[in-house]
Amino acid sequence: MNFTLFVTTLLTGLGFVAIVTVLAMLLAPRSYNAQKEEPYECGIPTRGKSWMQFRVGYYLFAILFLMFDVETMFLFPWAVVMHTLGSAALLSVLFFLFILVLGLAYAWRKGALEWQ
16 A cells, blocks of 8 residues: 555656656747857856866865764754663764764864865
Protein backbone atom coordinates (compact mmCIF):
# COMPACT_ATOMS: atom_id res chain seq x y z
CA MET A 1 0.00 0.00 0.00
CA ASN A 2 2.71 2.53 0.98
CA PHE A 3 4.89 1.59 -1.98
CA THR A 4 1.99 2.08 -4.41
CA LEU A 5 1.27 5.50 -2.92
CA PHE A 6 4.96 6.42 -3.19
CA VAL A 7 5.19 5.35 -6.85
CA THR A 8 1.94 7.14 -7.70
CA THR A 9 3.14 10.36 -6.05
CA LEU A 10 6.54 10.12 -7.74
CA LEU A 11 5.06 9.52 -11.20
CA THR A 12 2.52 12.31 -10.73
CA GLY A 13 5.27 14.74 -9.72
CA LEU A 14 7.53 13.74 -12.61
CA GLY A 15 4.63 13.97 -15.05
CA PHE A 16 3.67 17.41 -13.79
CA VAL A 17 7.25 18.66 -14.14
CA ALA A 18 7.51 17.22 -17.67
CA ILE A 19 4.20 18.77 -18.77
CA VAL A 20 5.04 22.20 -17.35
CA THR A 21 8.52 22.13 -18.91
CA VAL A 22 7.17 21.23 -22.36
CA LEU A 23 4.44 23.87 -22.11
CA ALA A 24 6.98 26.51 -21.12
CA MET A 25 9.20 25.62 -24.07
CA LEU A 26 6.25 25.76 -26.48
CA LEU A 27 4.50 28.88 -25.19
CA ALA A 28 7.33 31.09 -23.94
CA PRO A 29 8.20 34.11 -26.09
CA ARG A 30 11.66 34.04 -27.59
CA SER A 31 13.94 36.77 -28.85
CA TYR A 32 17.59 36.29 -29.66
CA ASN A 33 20.26 38.95 -29.97
CA ALA A 34 23.96 39.28 -29.30
CA GLN A 35 23.50 41.43 -26.20
CA LYS A 36 21.51 38.72 -24.41
CA GLU A 37 24.34 36.26 -24.91
CA GLU A 38 26.92 38.46 -23.16
CA PRO A 39 27.85 37.68 -19.56
CA TYR A 40 27.16 40.43 -17.03
CA GLU A 41 27.36 40.97 -13.33
CA CYS A 42 24.87 43.09 -11.39
CA GLY A 43 23.58 44.60 -14.61
CA ILE A 44 26.93 46.14 -15.47
CA PRO A 45 28.59 44.91 -18.66
CA THR A 46 31.88 43.18 -18.03
CA ARG A 47 35.20 44.58 -19.12
CA GLY A 48 38.00 42.16 -19.80
CA LYS A 49 37.84 38.50 -18.91
CA SER A 50 34.80 37.22 -17.04
CA TRP A 51 36.70 34.31 -15.53
CA MET A 52 38.96 35.11 -12.65
CA GLN A 53 40.61 33.06 -9.97
CA PHE A 54 39.44 33.50 -6.37
CA ARG A 55 41.61 33.09 -3.32
CA VAL A 56 41.38 29.68 -1.68
CA GLY A 57 40.61 31.43 1.61
CA TYR A 58 37.07 32.17 0.44
CA TYR A 59 36.41 28.48 -0.20
CA LEU A 60 38.01 27.47 3.08
CA PHE A 61 35.90 29.98 4.96
CA ALA A 62 32.75 28.64 3.26
CA ILE A 63 33.65 25.04 4.12
CA LEU A 64 34.20 26.00 7.75
CA PHE A 65 30.83 27.73 7.80
CA LEU A 66 29.14 24.63 6.38
CA MET A 67 30.90 22.42 8.90
CA PHE A 68 29.51 24.38 11.84
CA ASP A 69 26.13 24.73 10.16
CA VAL A 70 25.89 20.94 9.88
CA GLU A 71 27.02 20.66 13.49
CA THR A 72 24.06 22.79 14.52
CA MET A 73 21.75 20.65 12.43
CA PHE A 74 22.93 17.53 14.27
CA LEU A 75 22.65 19.13 17.70
CA PHE A 76 18.99 20.15 17.44
CA PRO A 77 17.53 16.61 17.29
CA TRP A 78 19.87 15.53 20.06
CA ALA A 79 18.71 18.42 22.25
CA VAL A 80 15.06 17.46 21.74
CA VAL A 81 15.51 13.89 23.03
CA MET A 82 18.42 14.55 25.40
CA HIS A 83 16.56 13.63 28.59
CA THR A 84 15.63 10.15 27.28
CA LEU A 85 19.05 9.15 25.95
CA GLY A 86 21.12 9.11 29.11
CA SER A 87 24.75 9.77 29.86
CA ALA A 88 26.14 7.68 26.98
CA ALA A 89 24.53 10.06 24.49
CA LEU A 90 25.93 13.03 26.40
CA LEU A 91 29.43 11.59 26.16
CA SER A 92 29.07 10.90 22.43
CA VAL A 93 27.87 14.46 21.75
CA LEU A 94 30.71 15.87 23.84
CA PHE A 95 33.15 13.79 21.78
CA PHE A 96 31.50 15.12 18.59
CA LEU A 97 31.88 18.70 19.82
CA PHE A 98 35.47 18.03 20.89
CA ILE A 99 36.36 16.89 17.35
CA LEU A 100 34.73 20.01 15.91
CA VAL A 101 36.56 22.28 18.35
CA LEU A 102 39.83 20.59 17.35
CA GLY A 103 39.00 21.34 13.72
CA LEU A 104 38.26 24.95 14.56
CA ALA A 105 41.50 25.27 16.55
CA TYR A 106 43.45 23.81 13.63
CA ALA A 107 41.84 26.21 11.15
CA TRP A 108 42.45 29.13 13.50
CA ARG A 109 46.10 28.18 13.97
CA LYS A 110 46.63 27.86 10.21
CA GLY A 111 45.13 31.33 9.69
CA ALA A 112 42.03 30.17 7.81
CA LEU A 113 39.86 32.61 9.75
CA GLU A 114 41.97 35.65 8.86
CA TRP A 115 40.16 37.85 6.38
CA GLN A 116 42.65 39.87 4.31
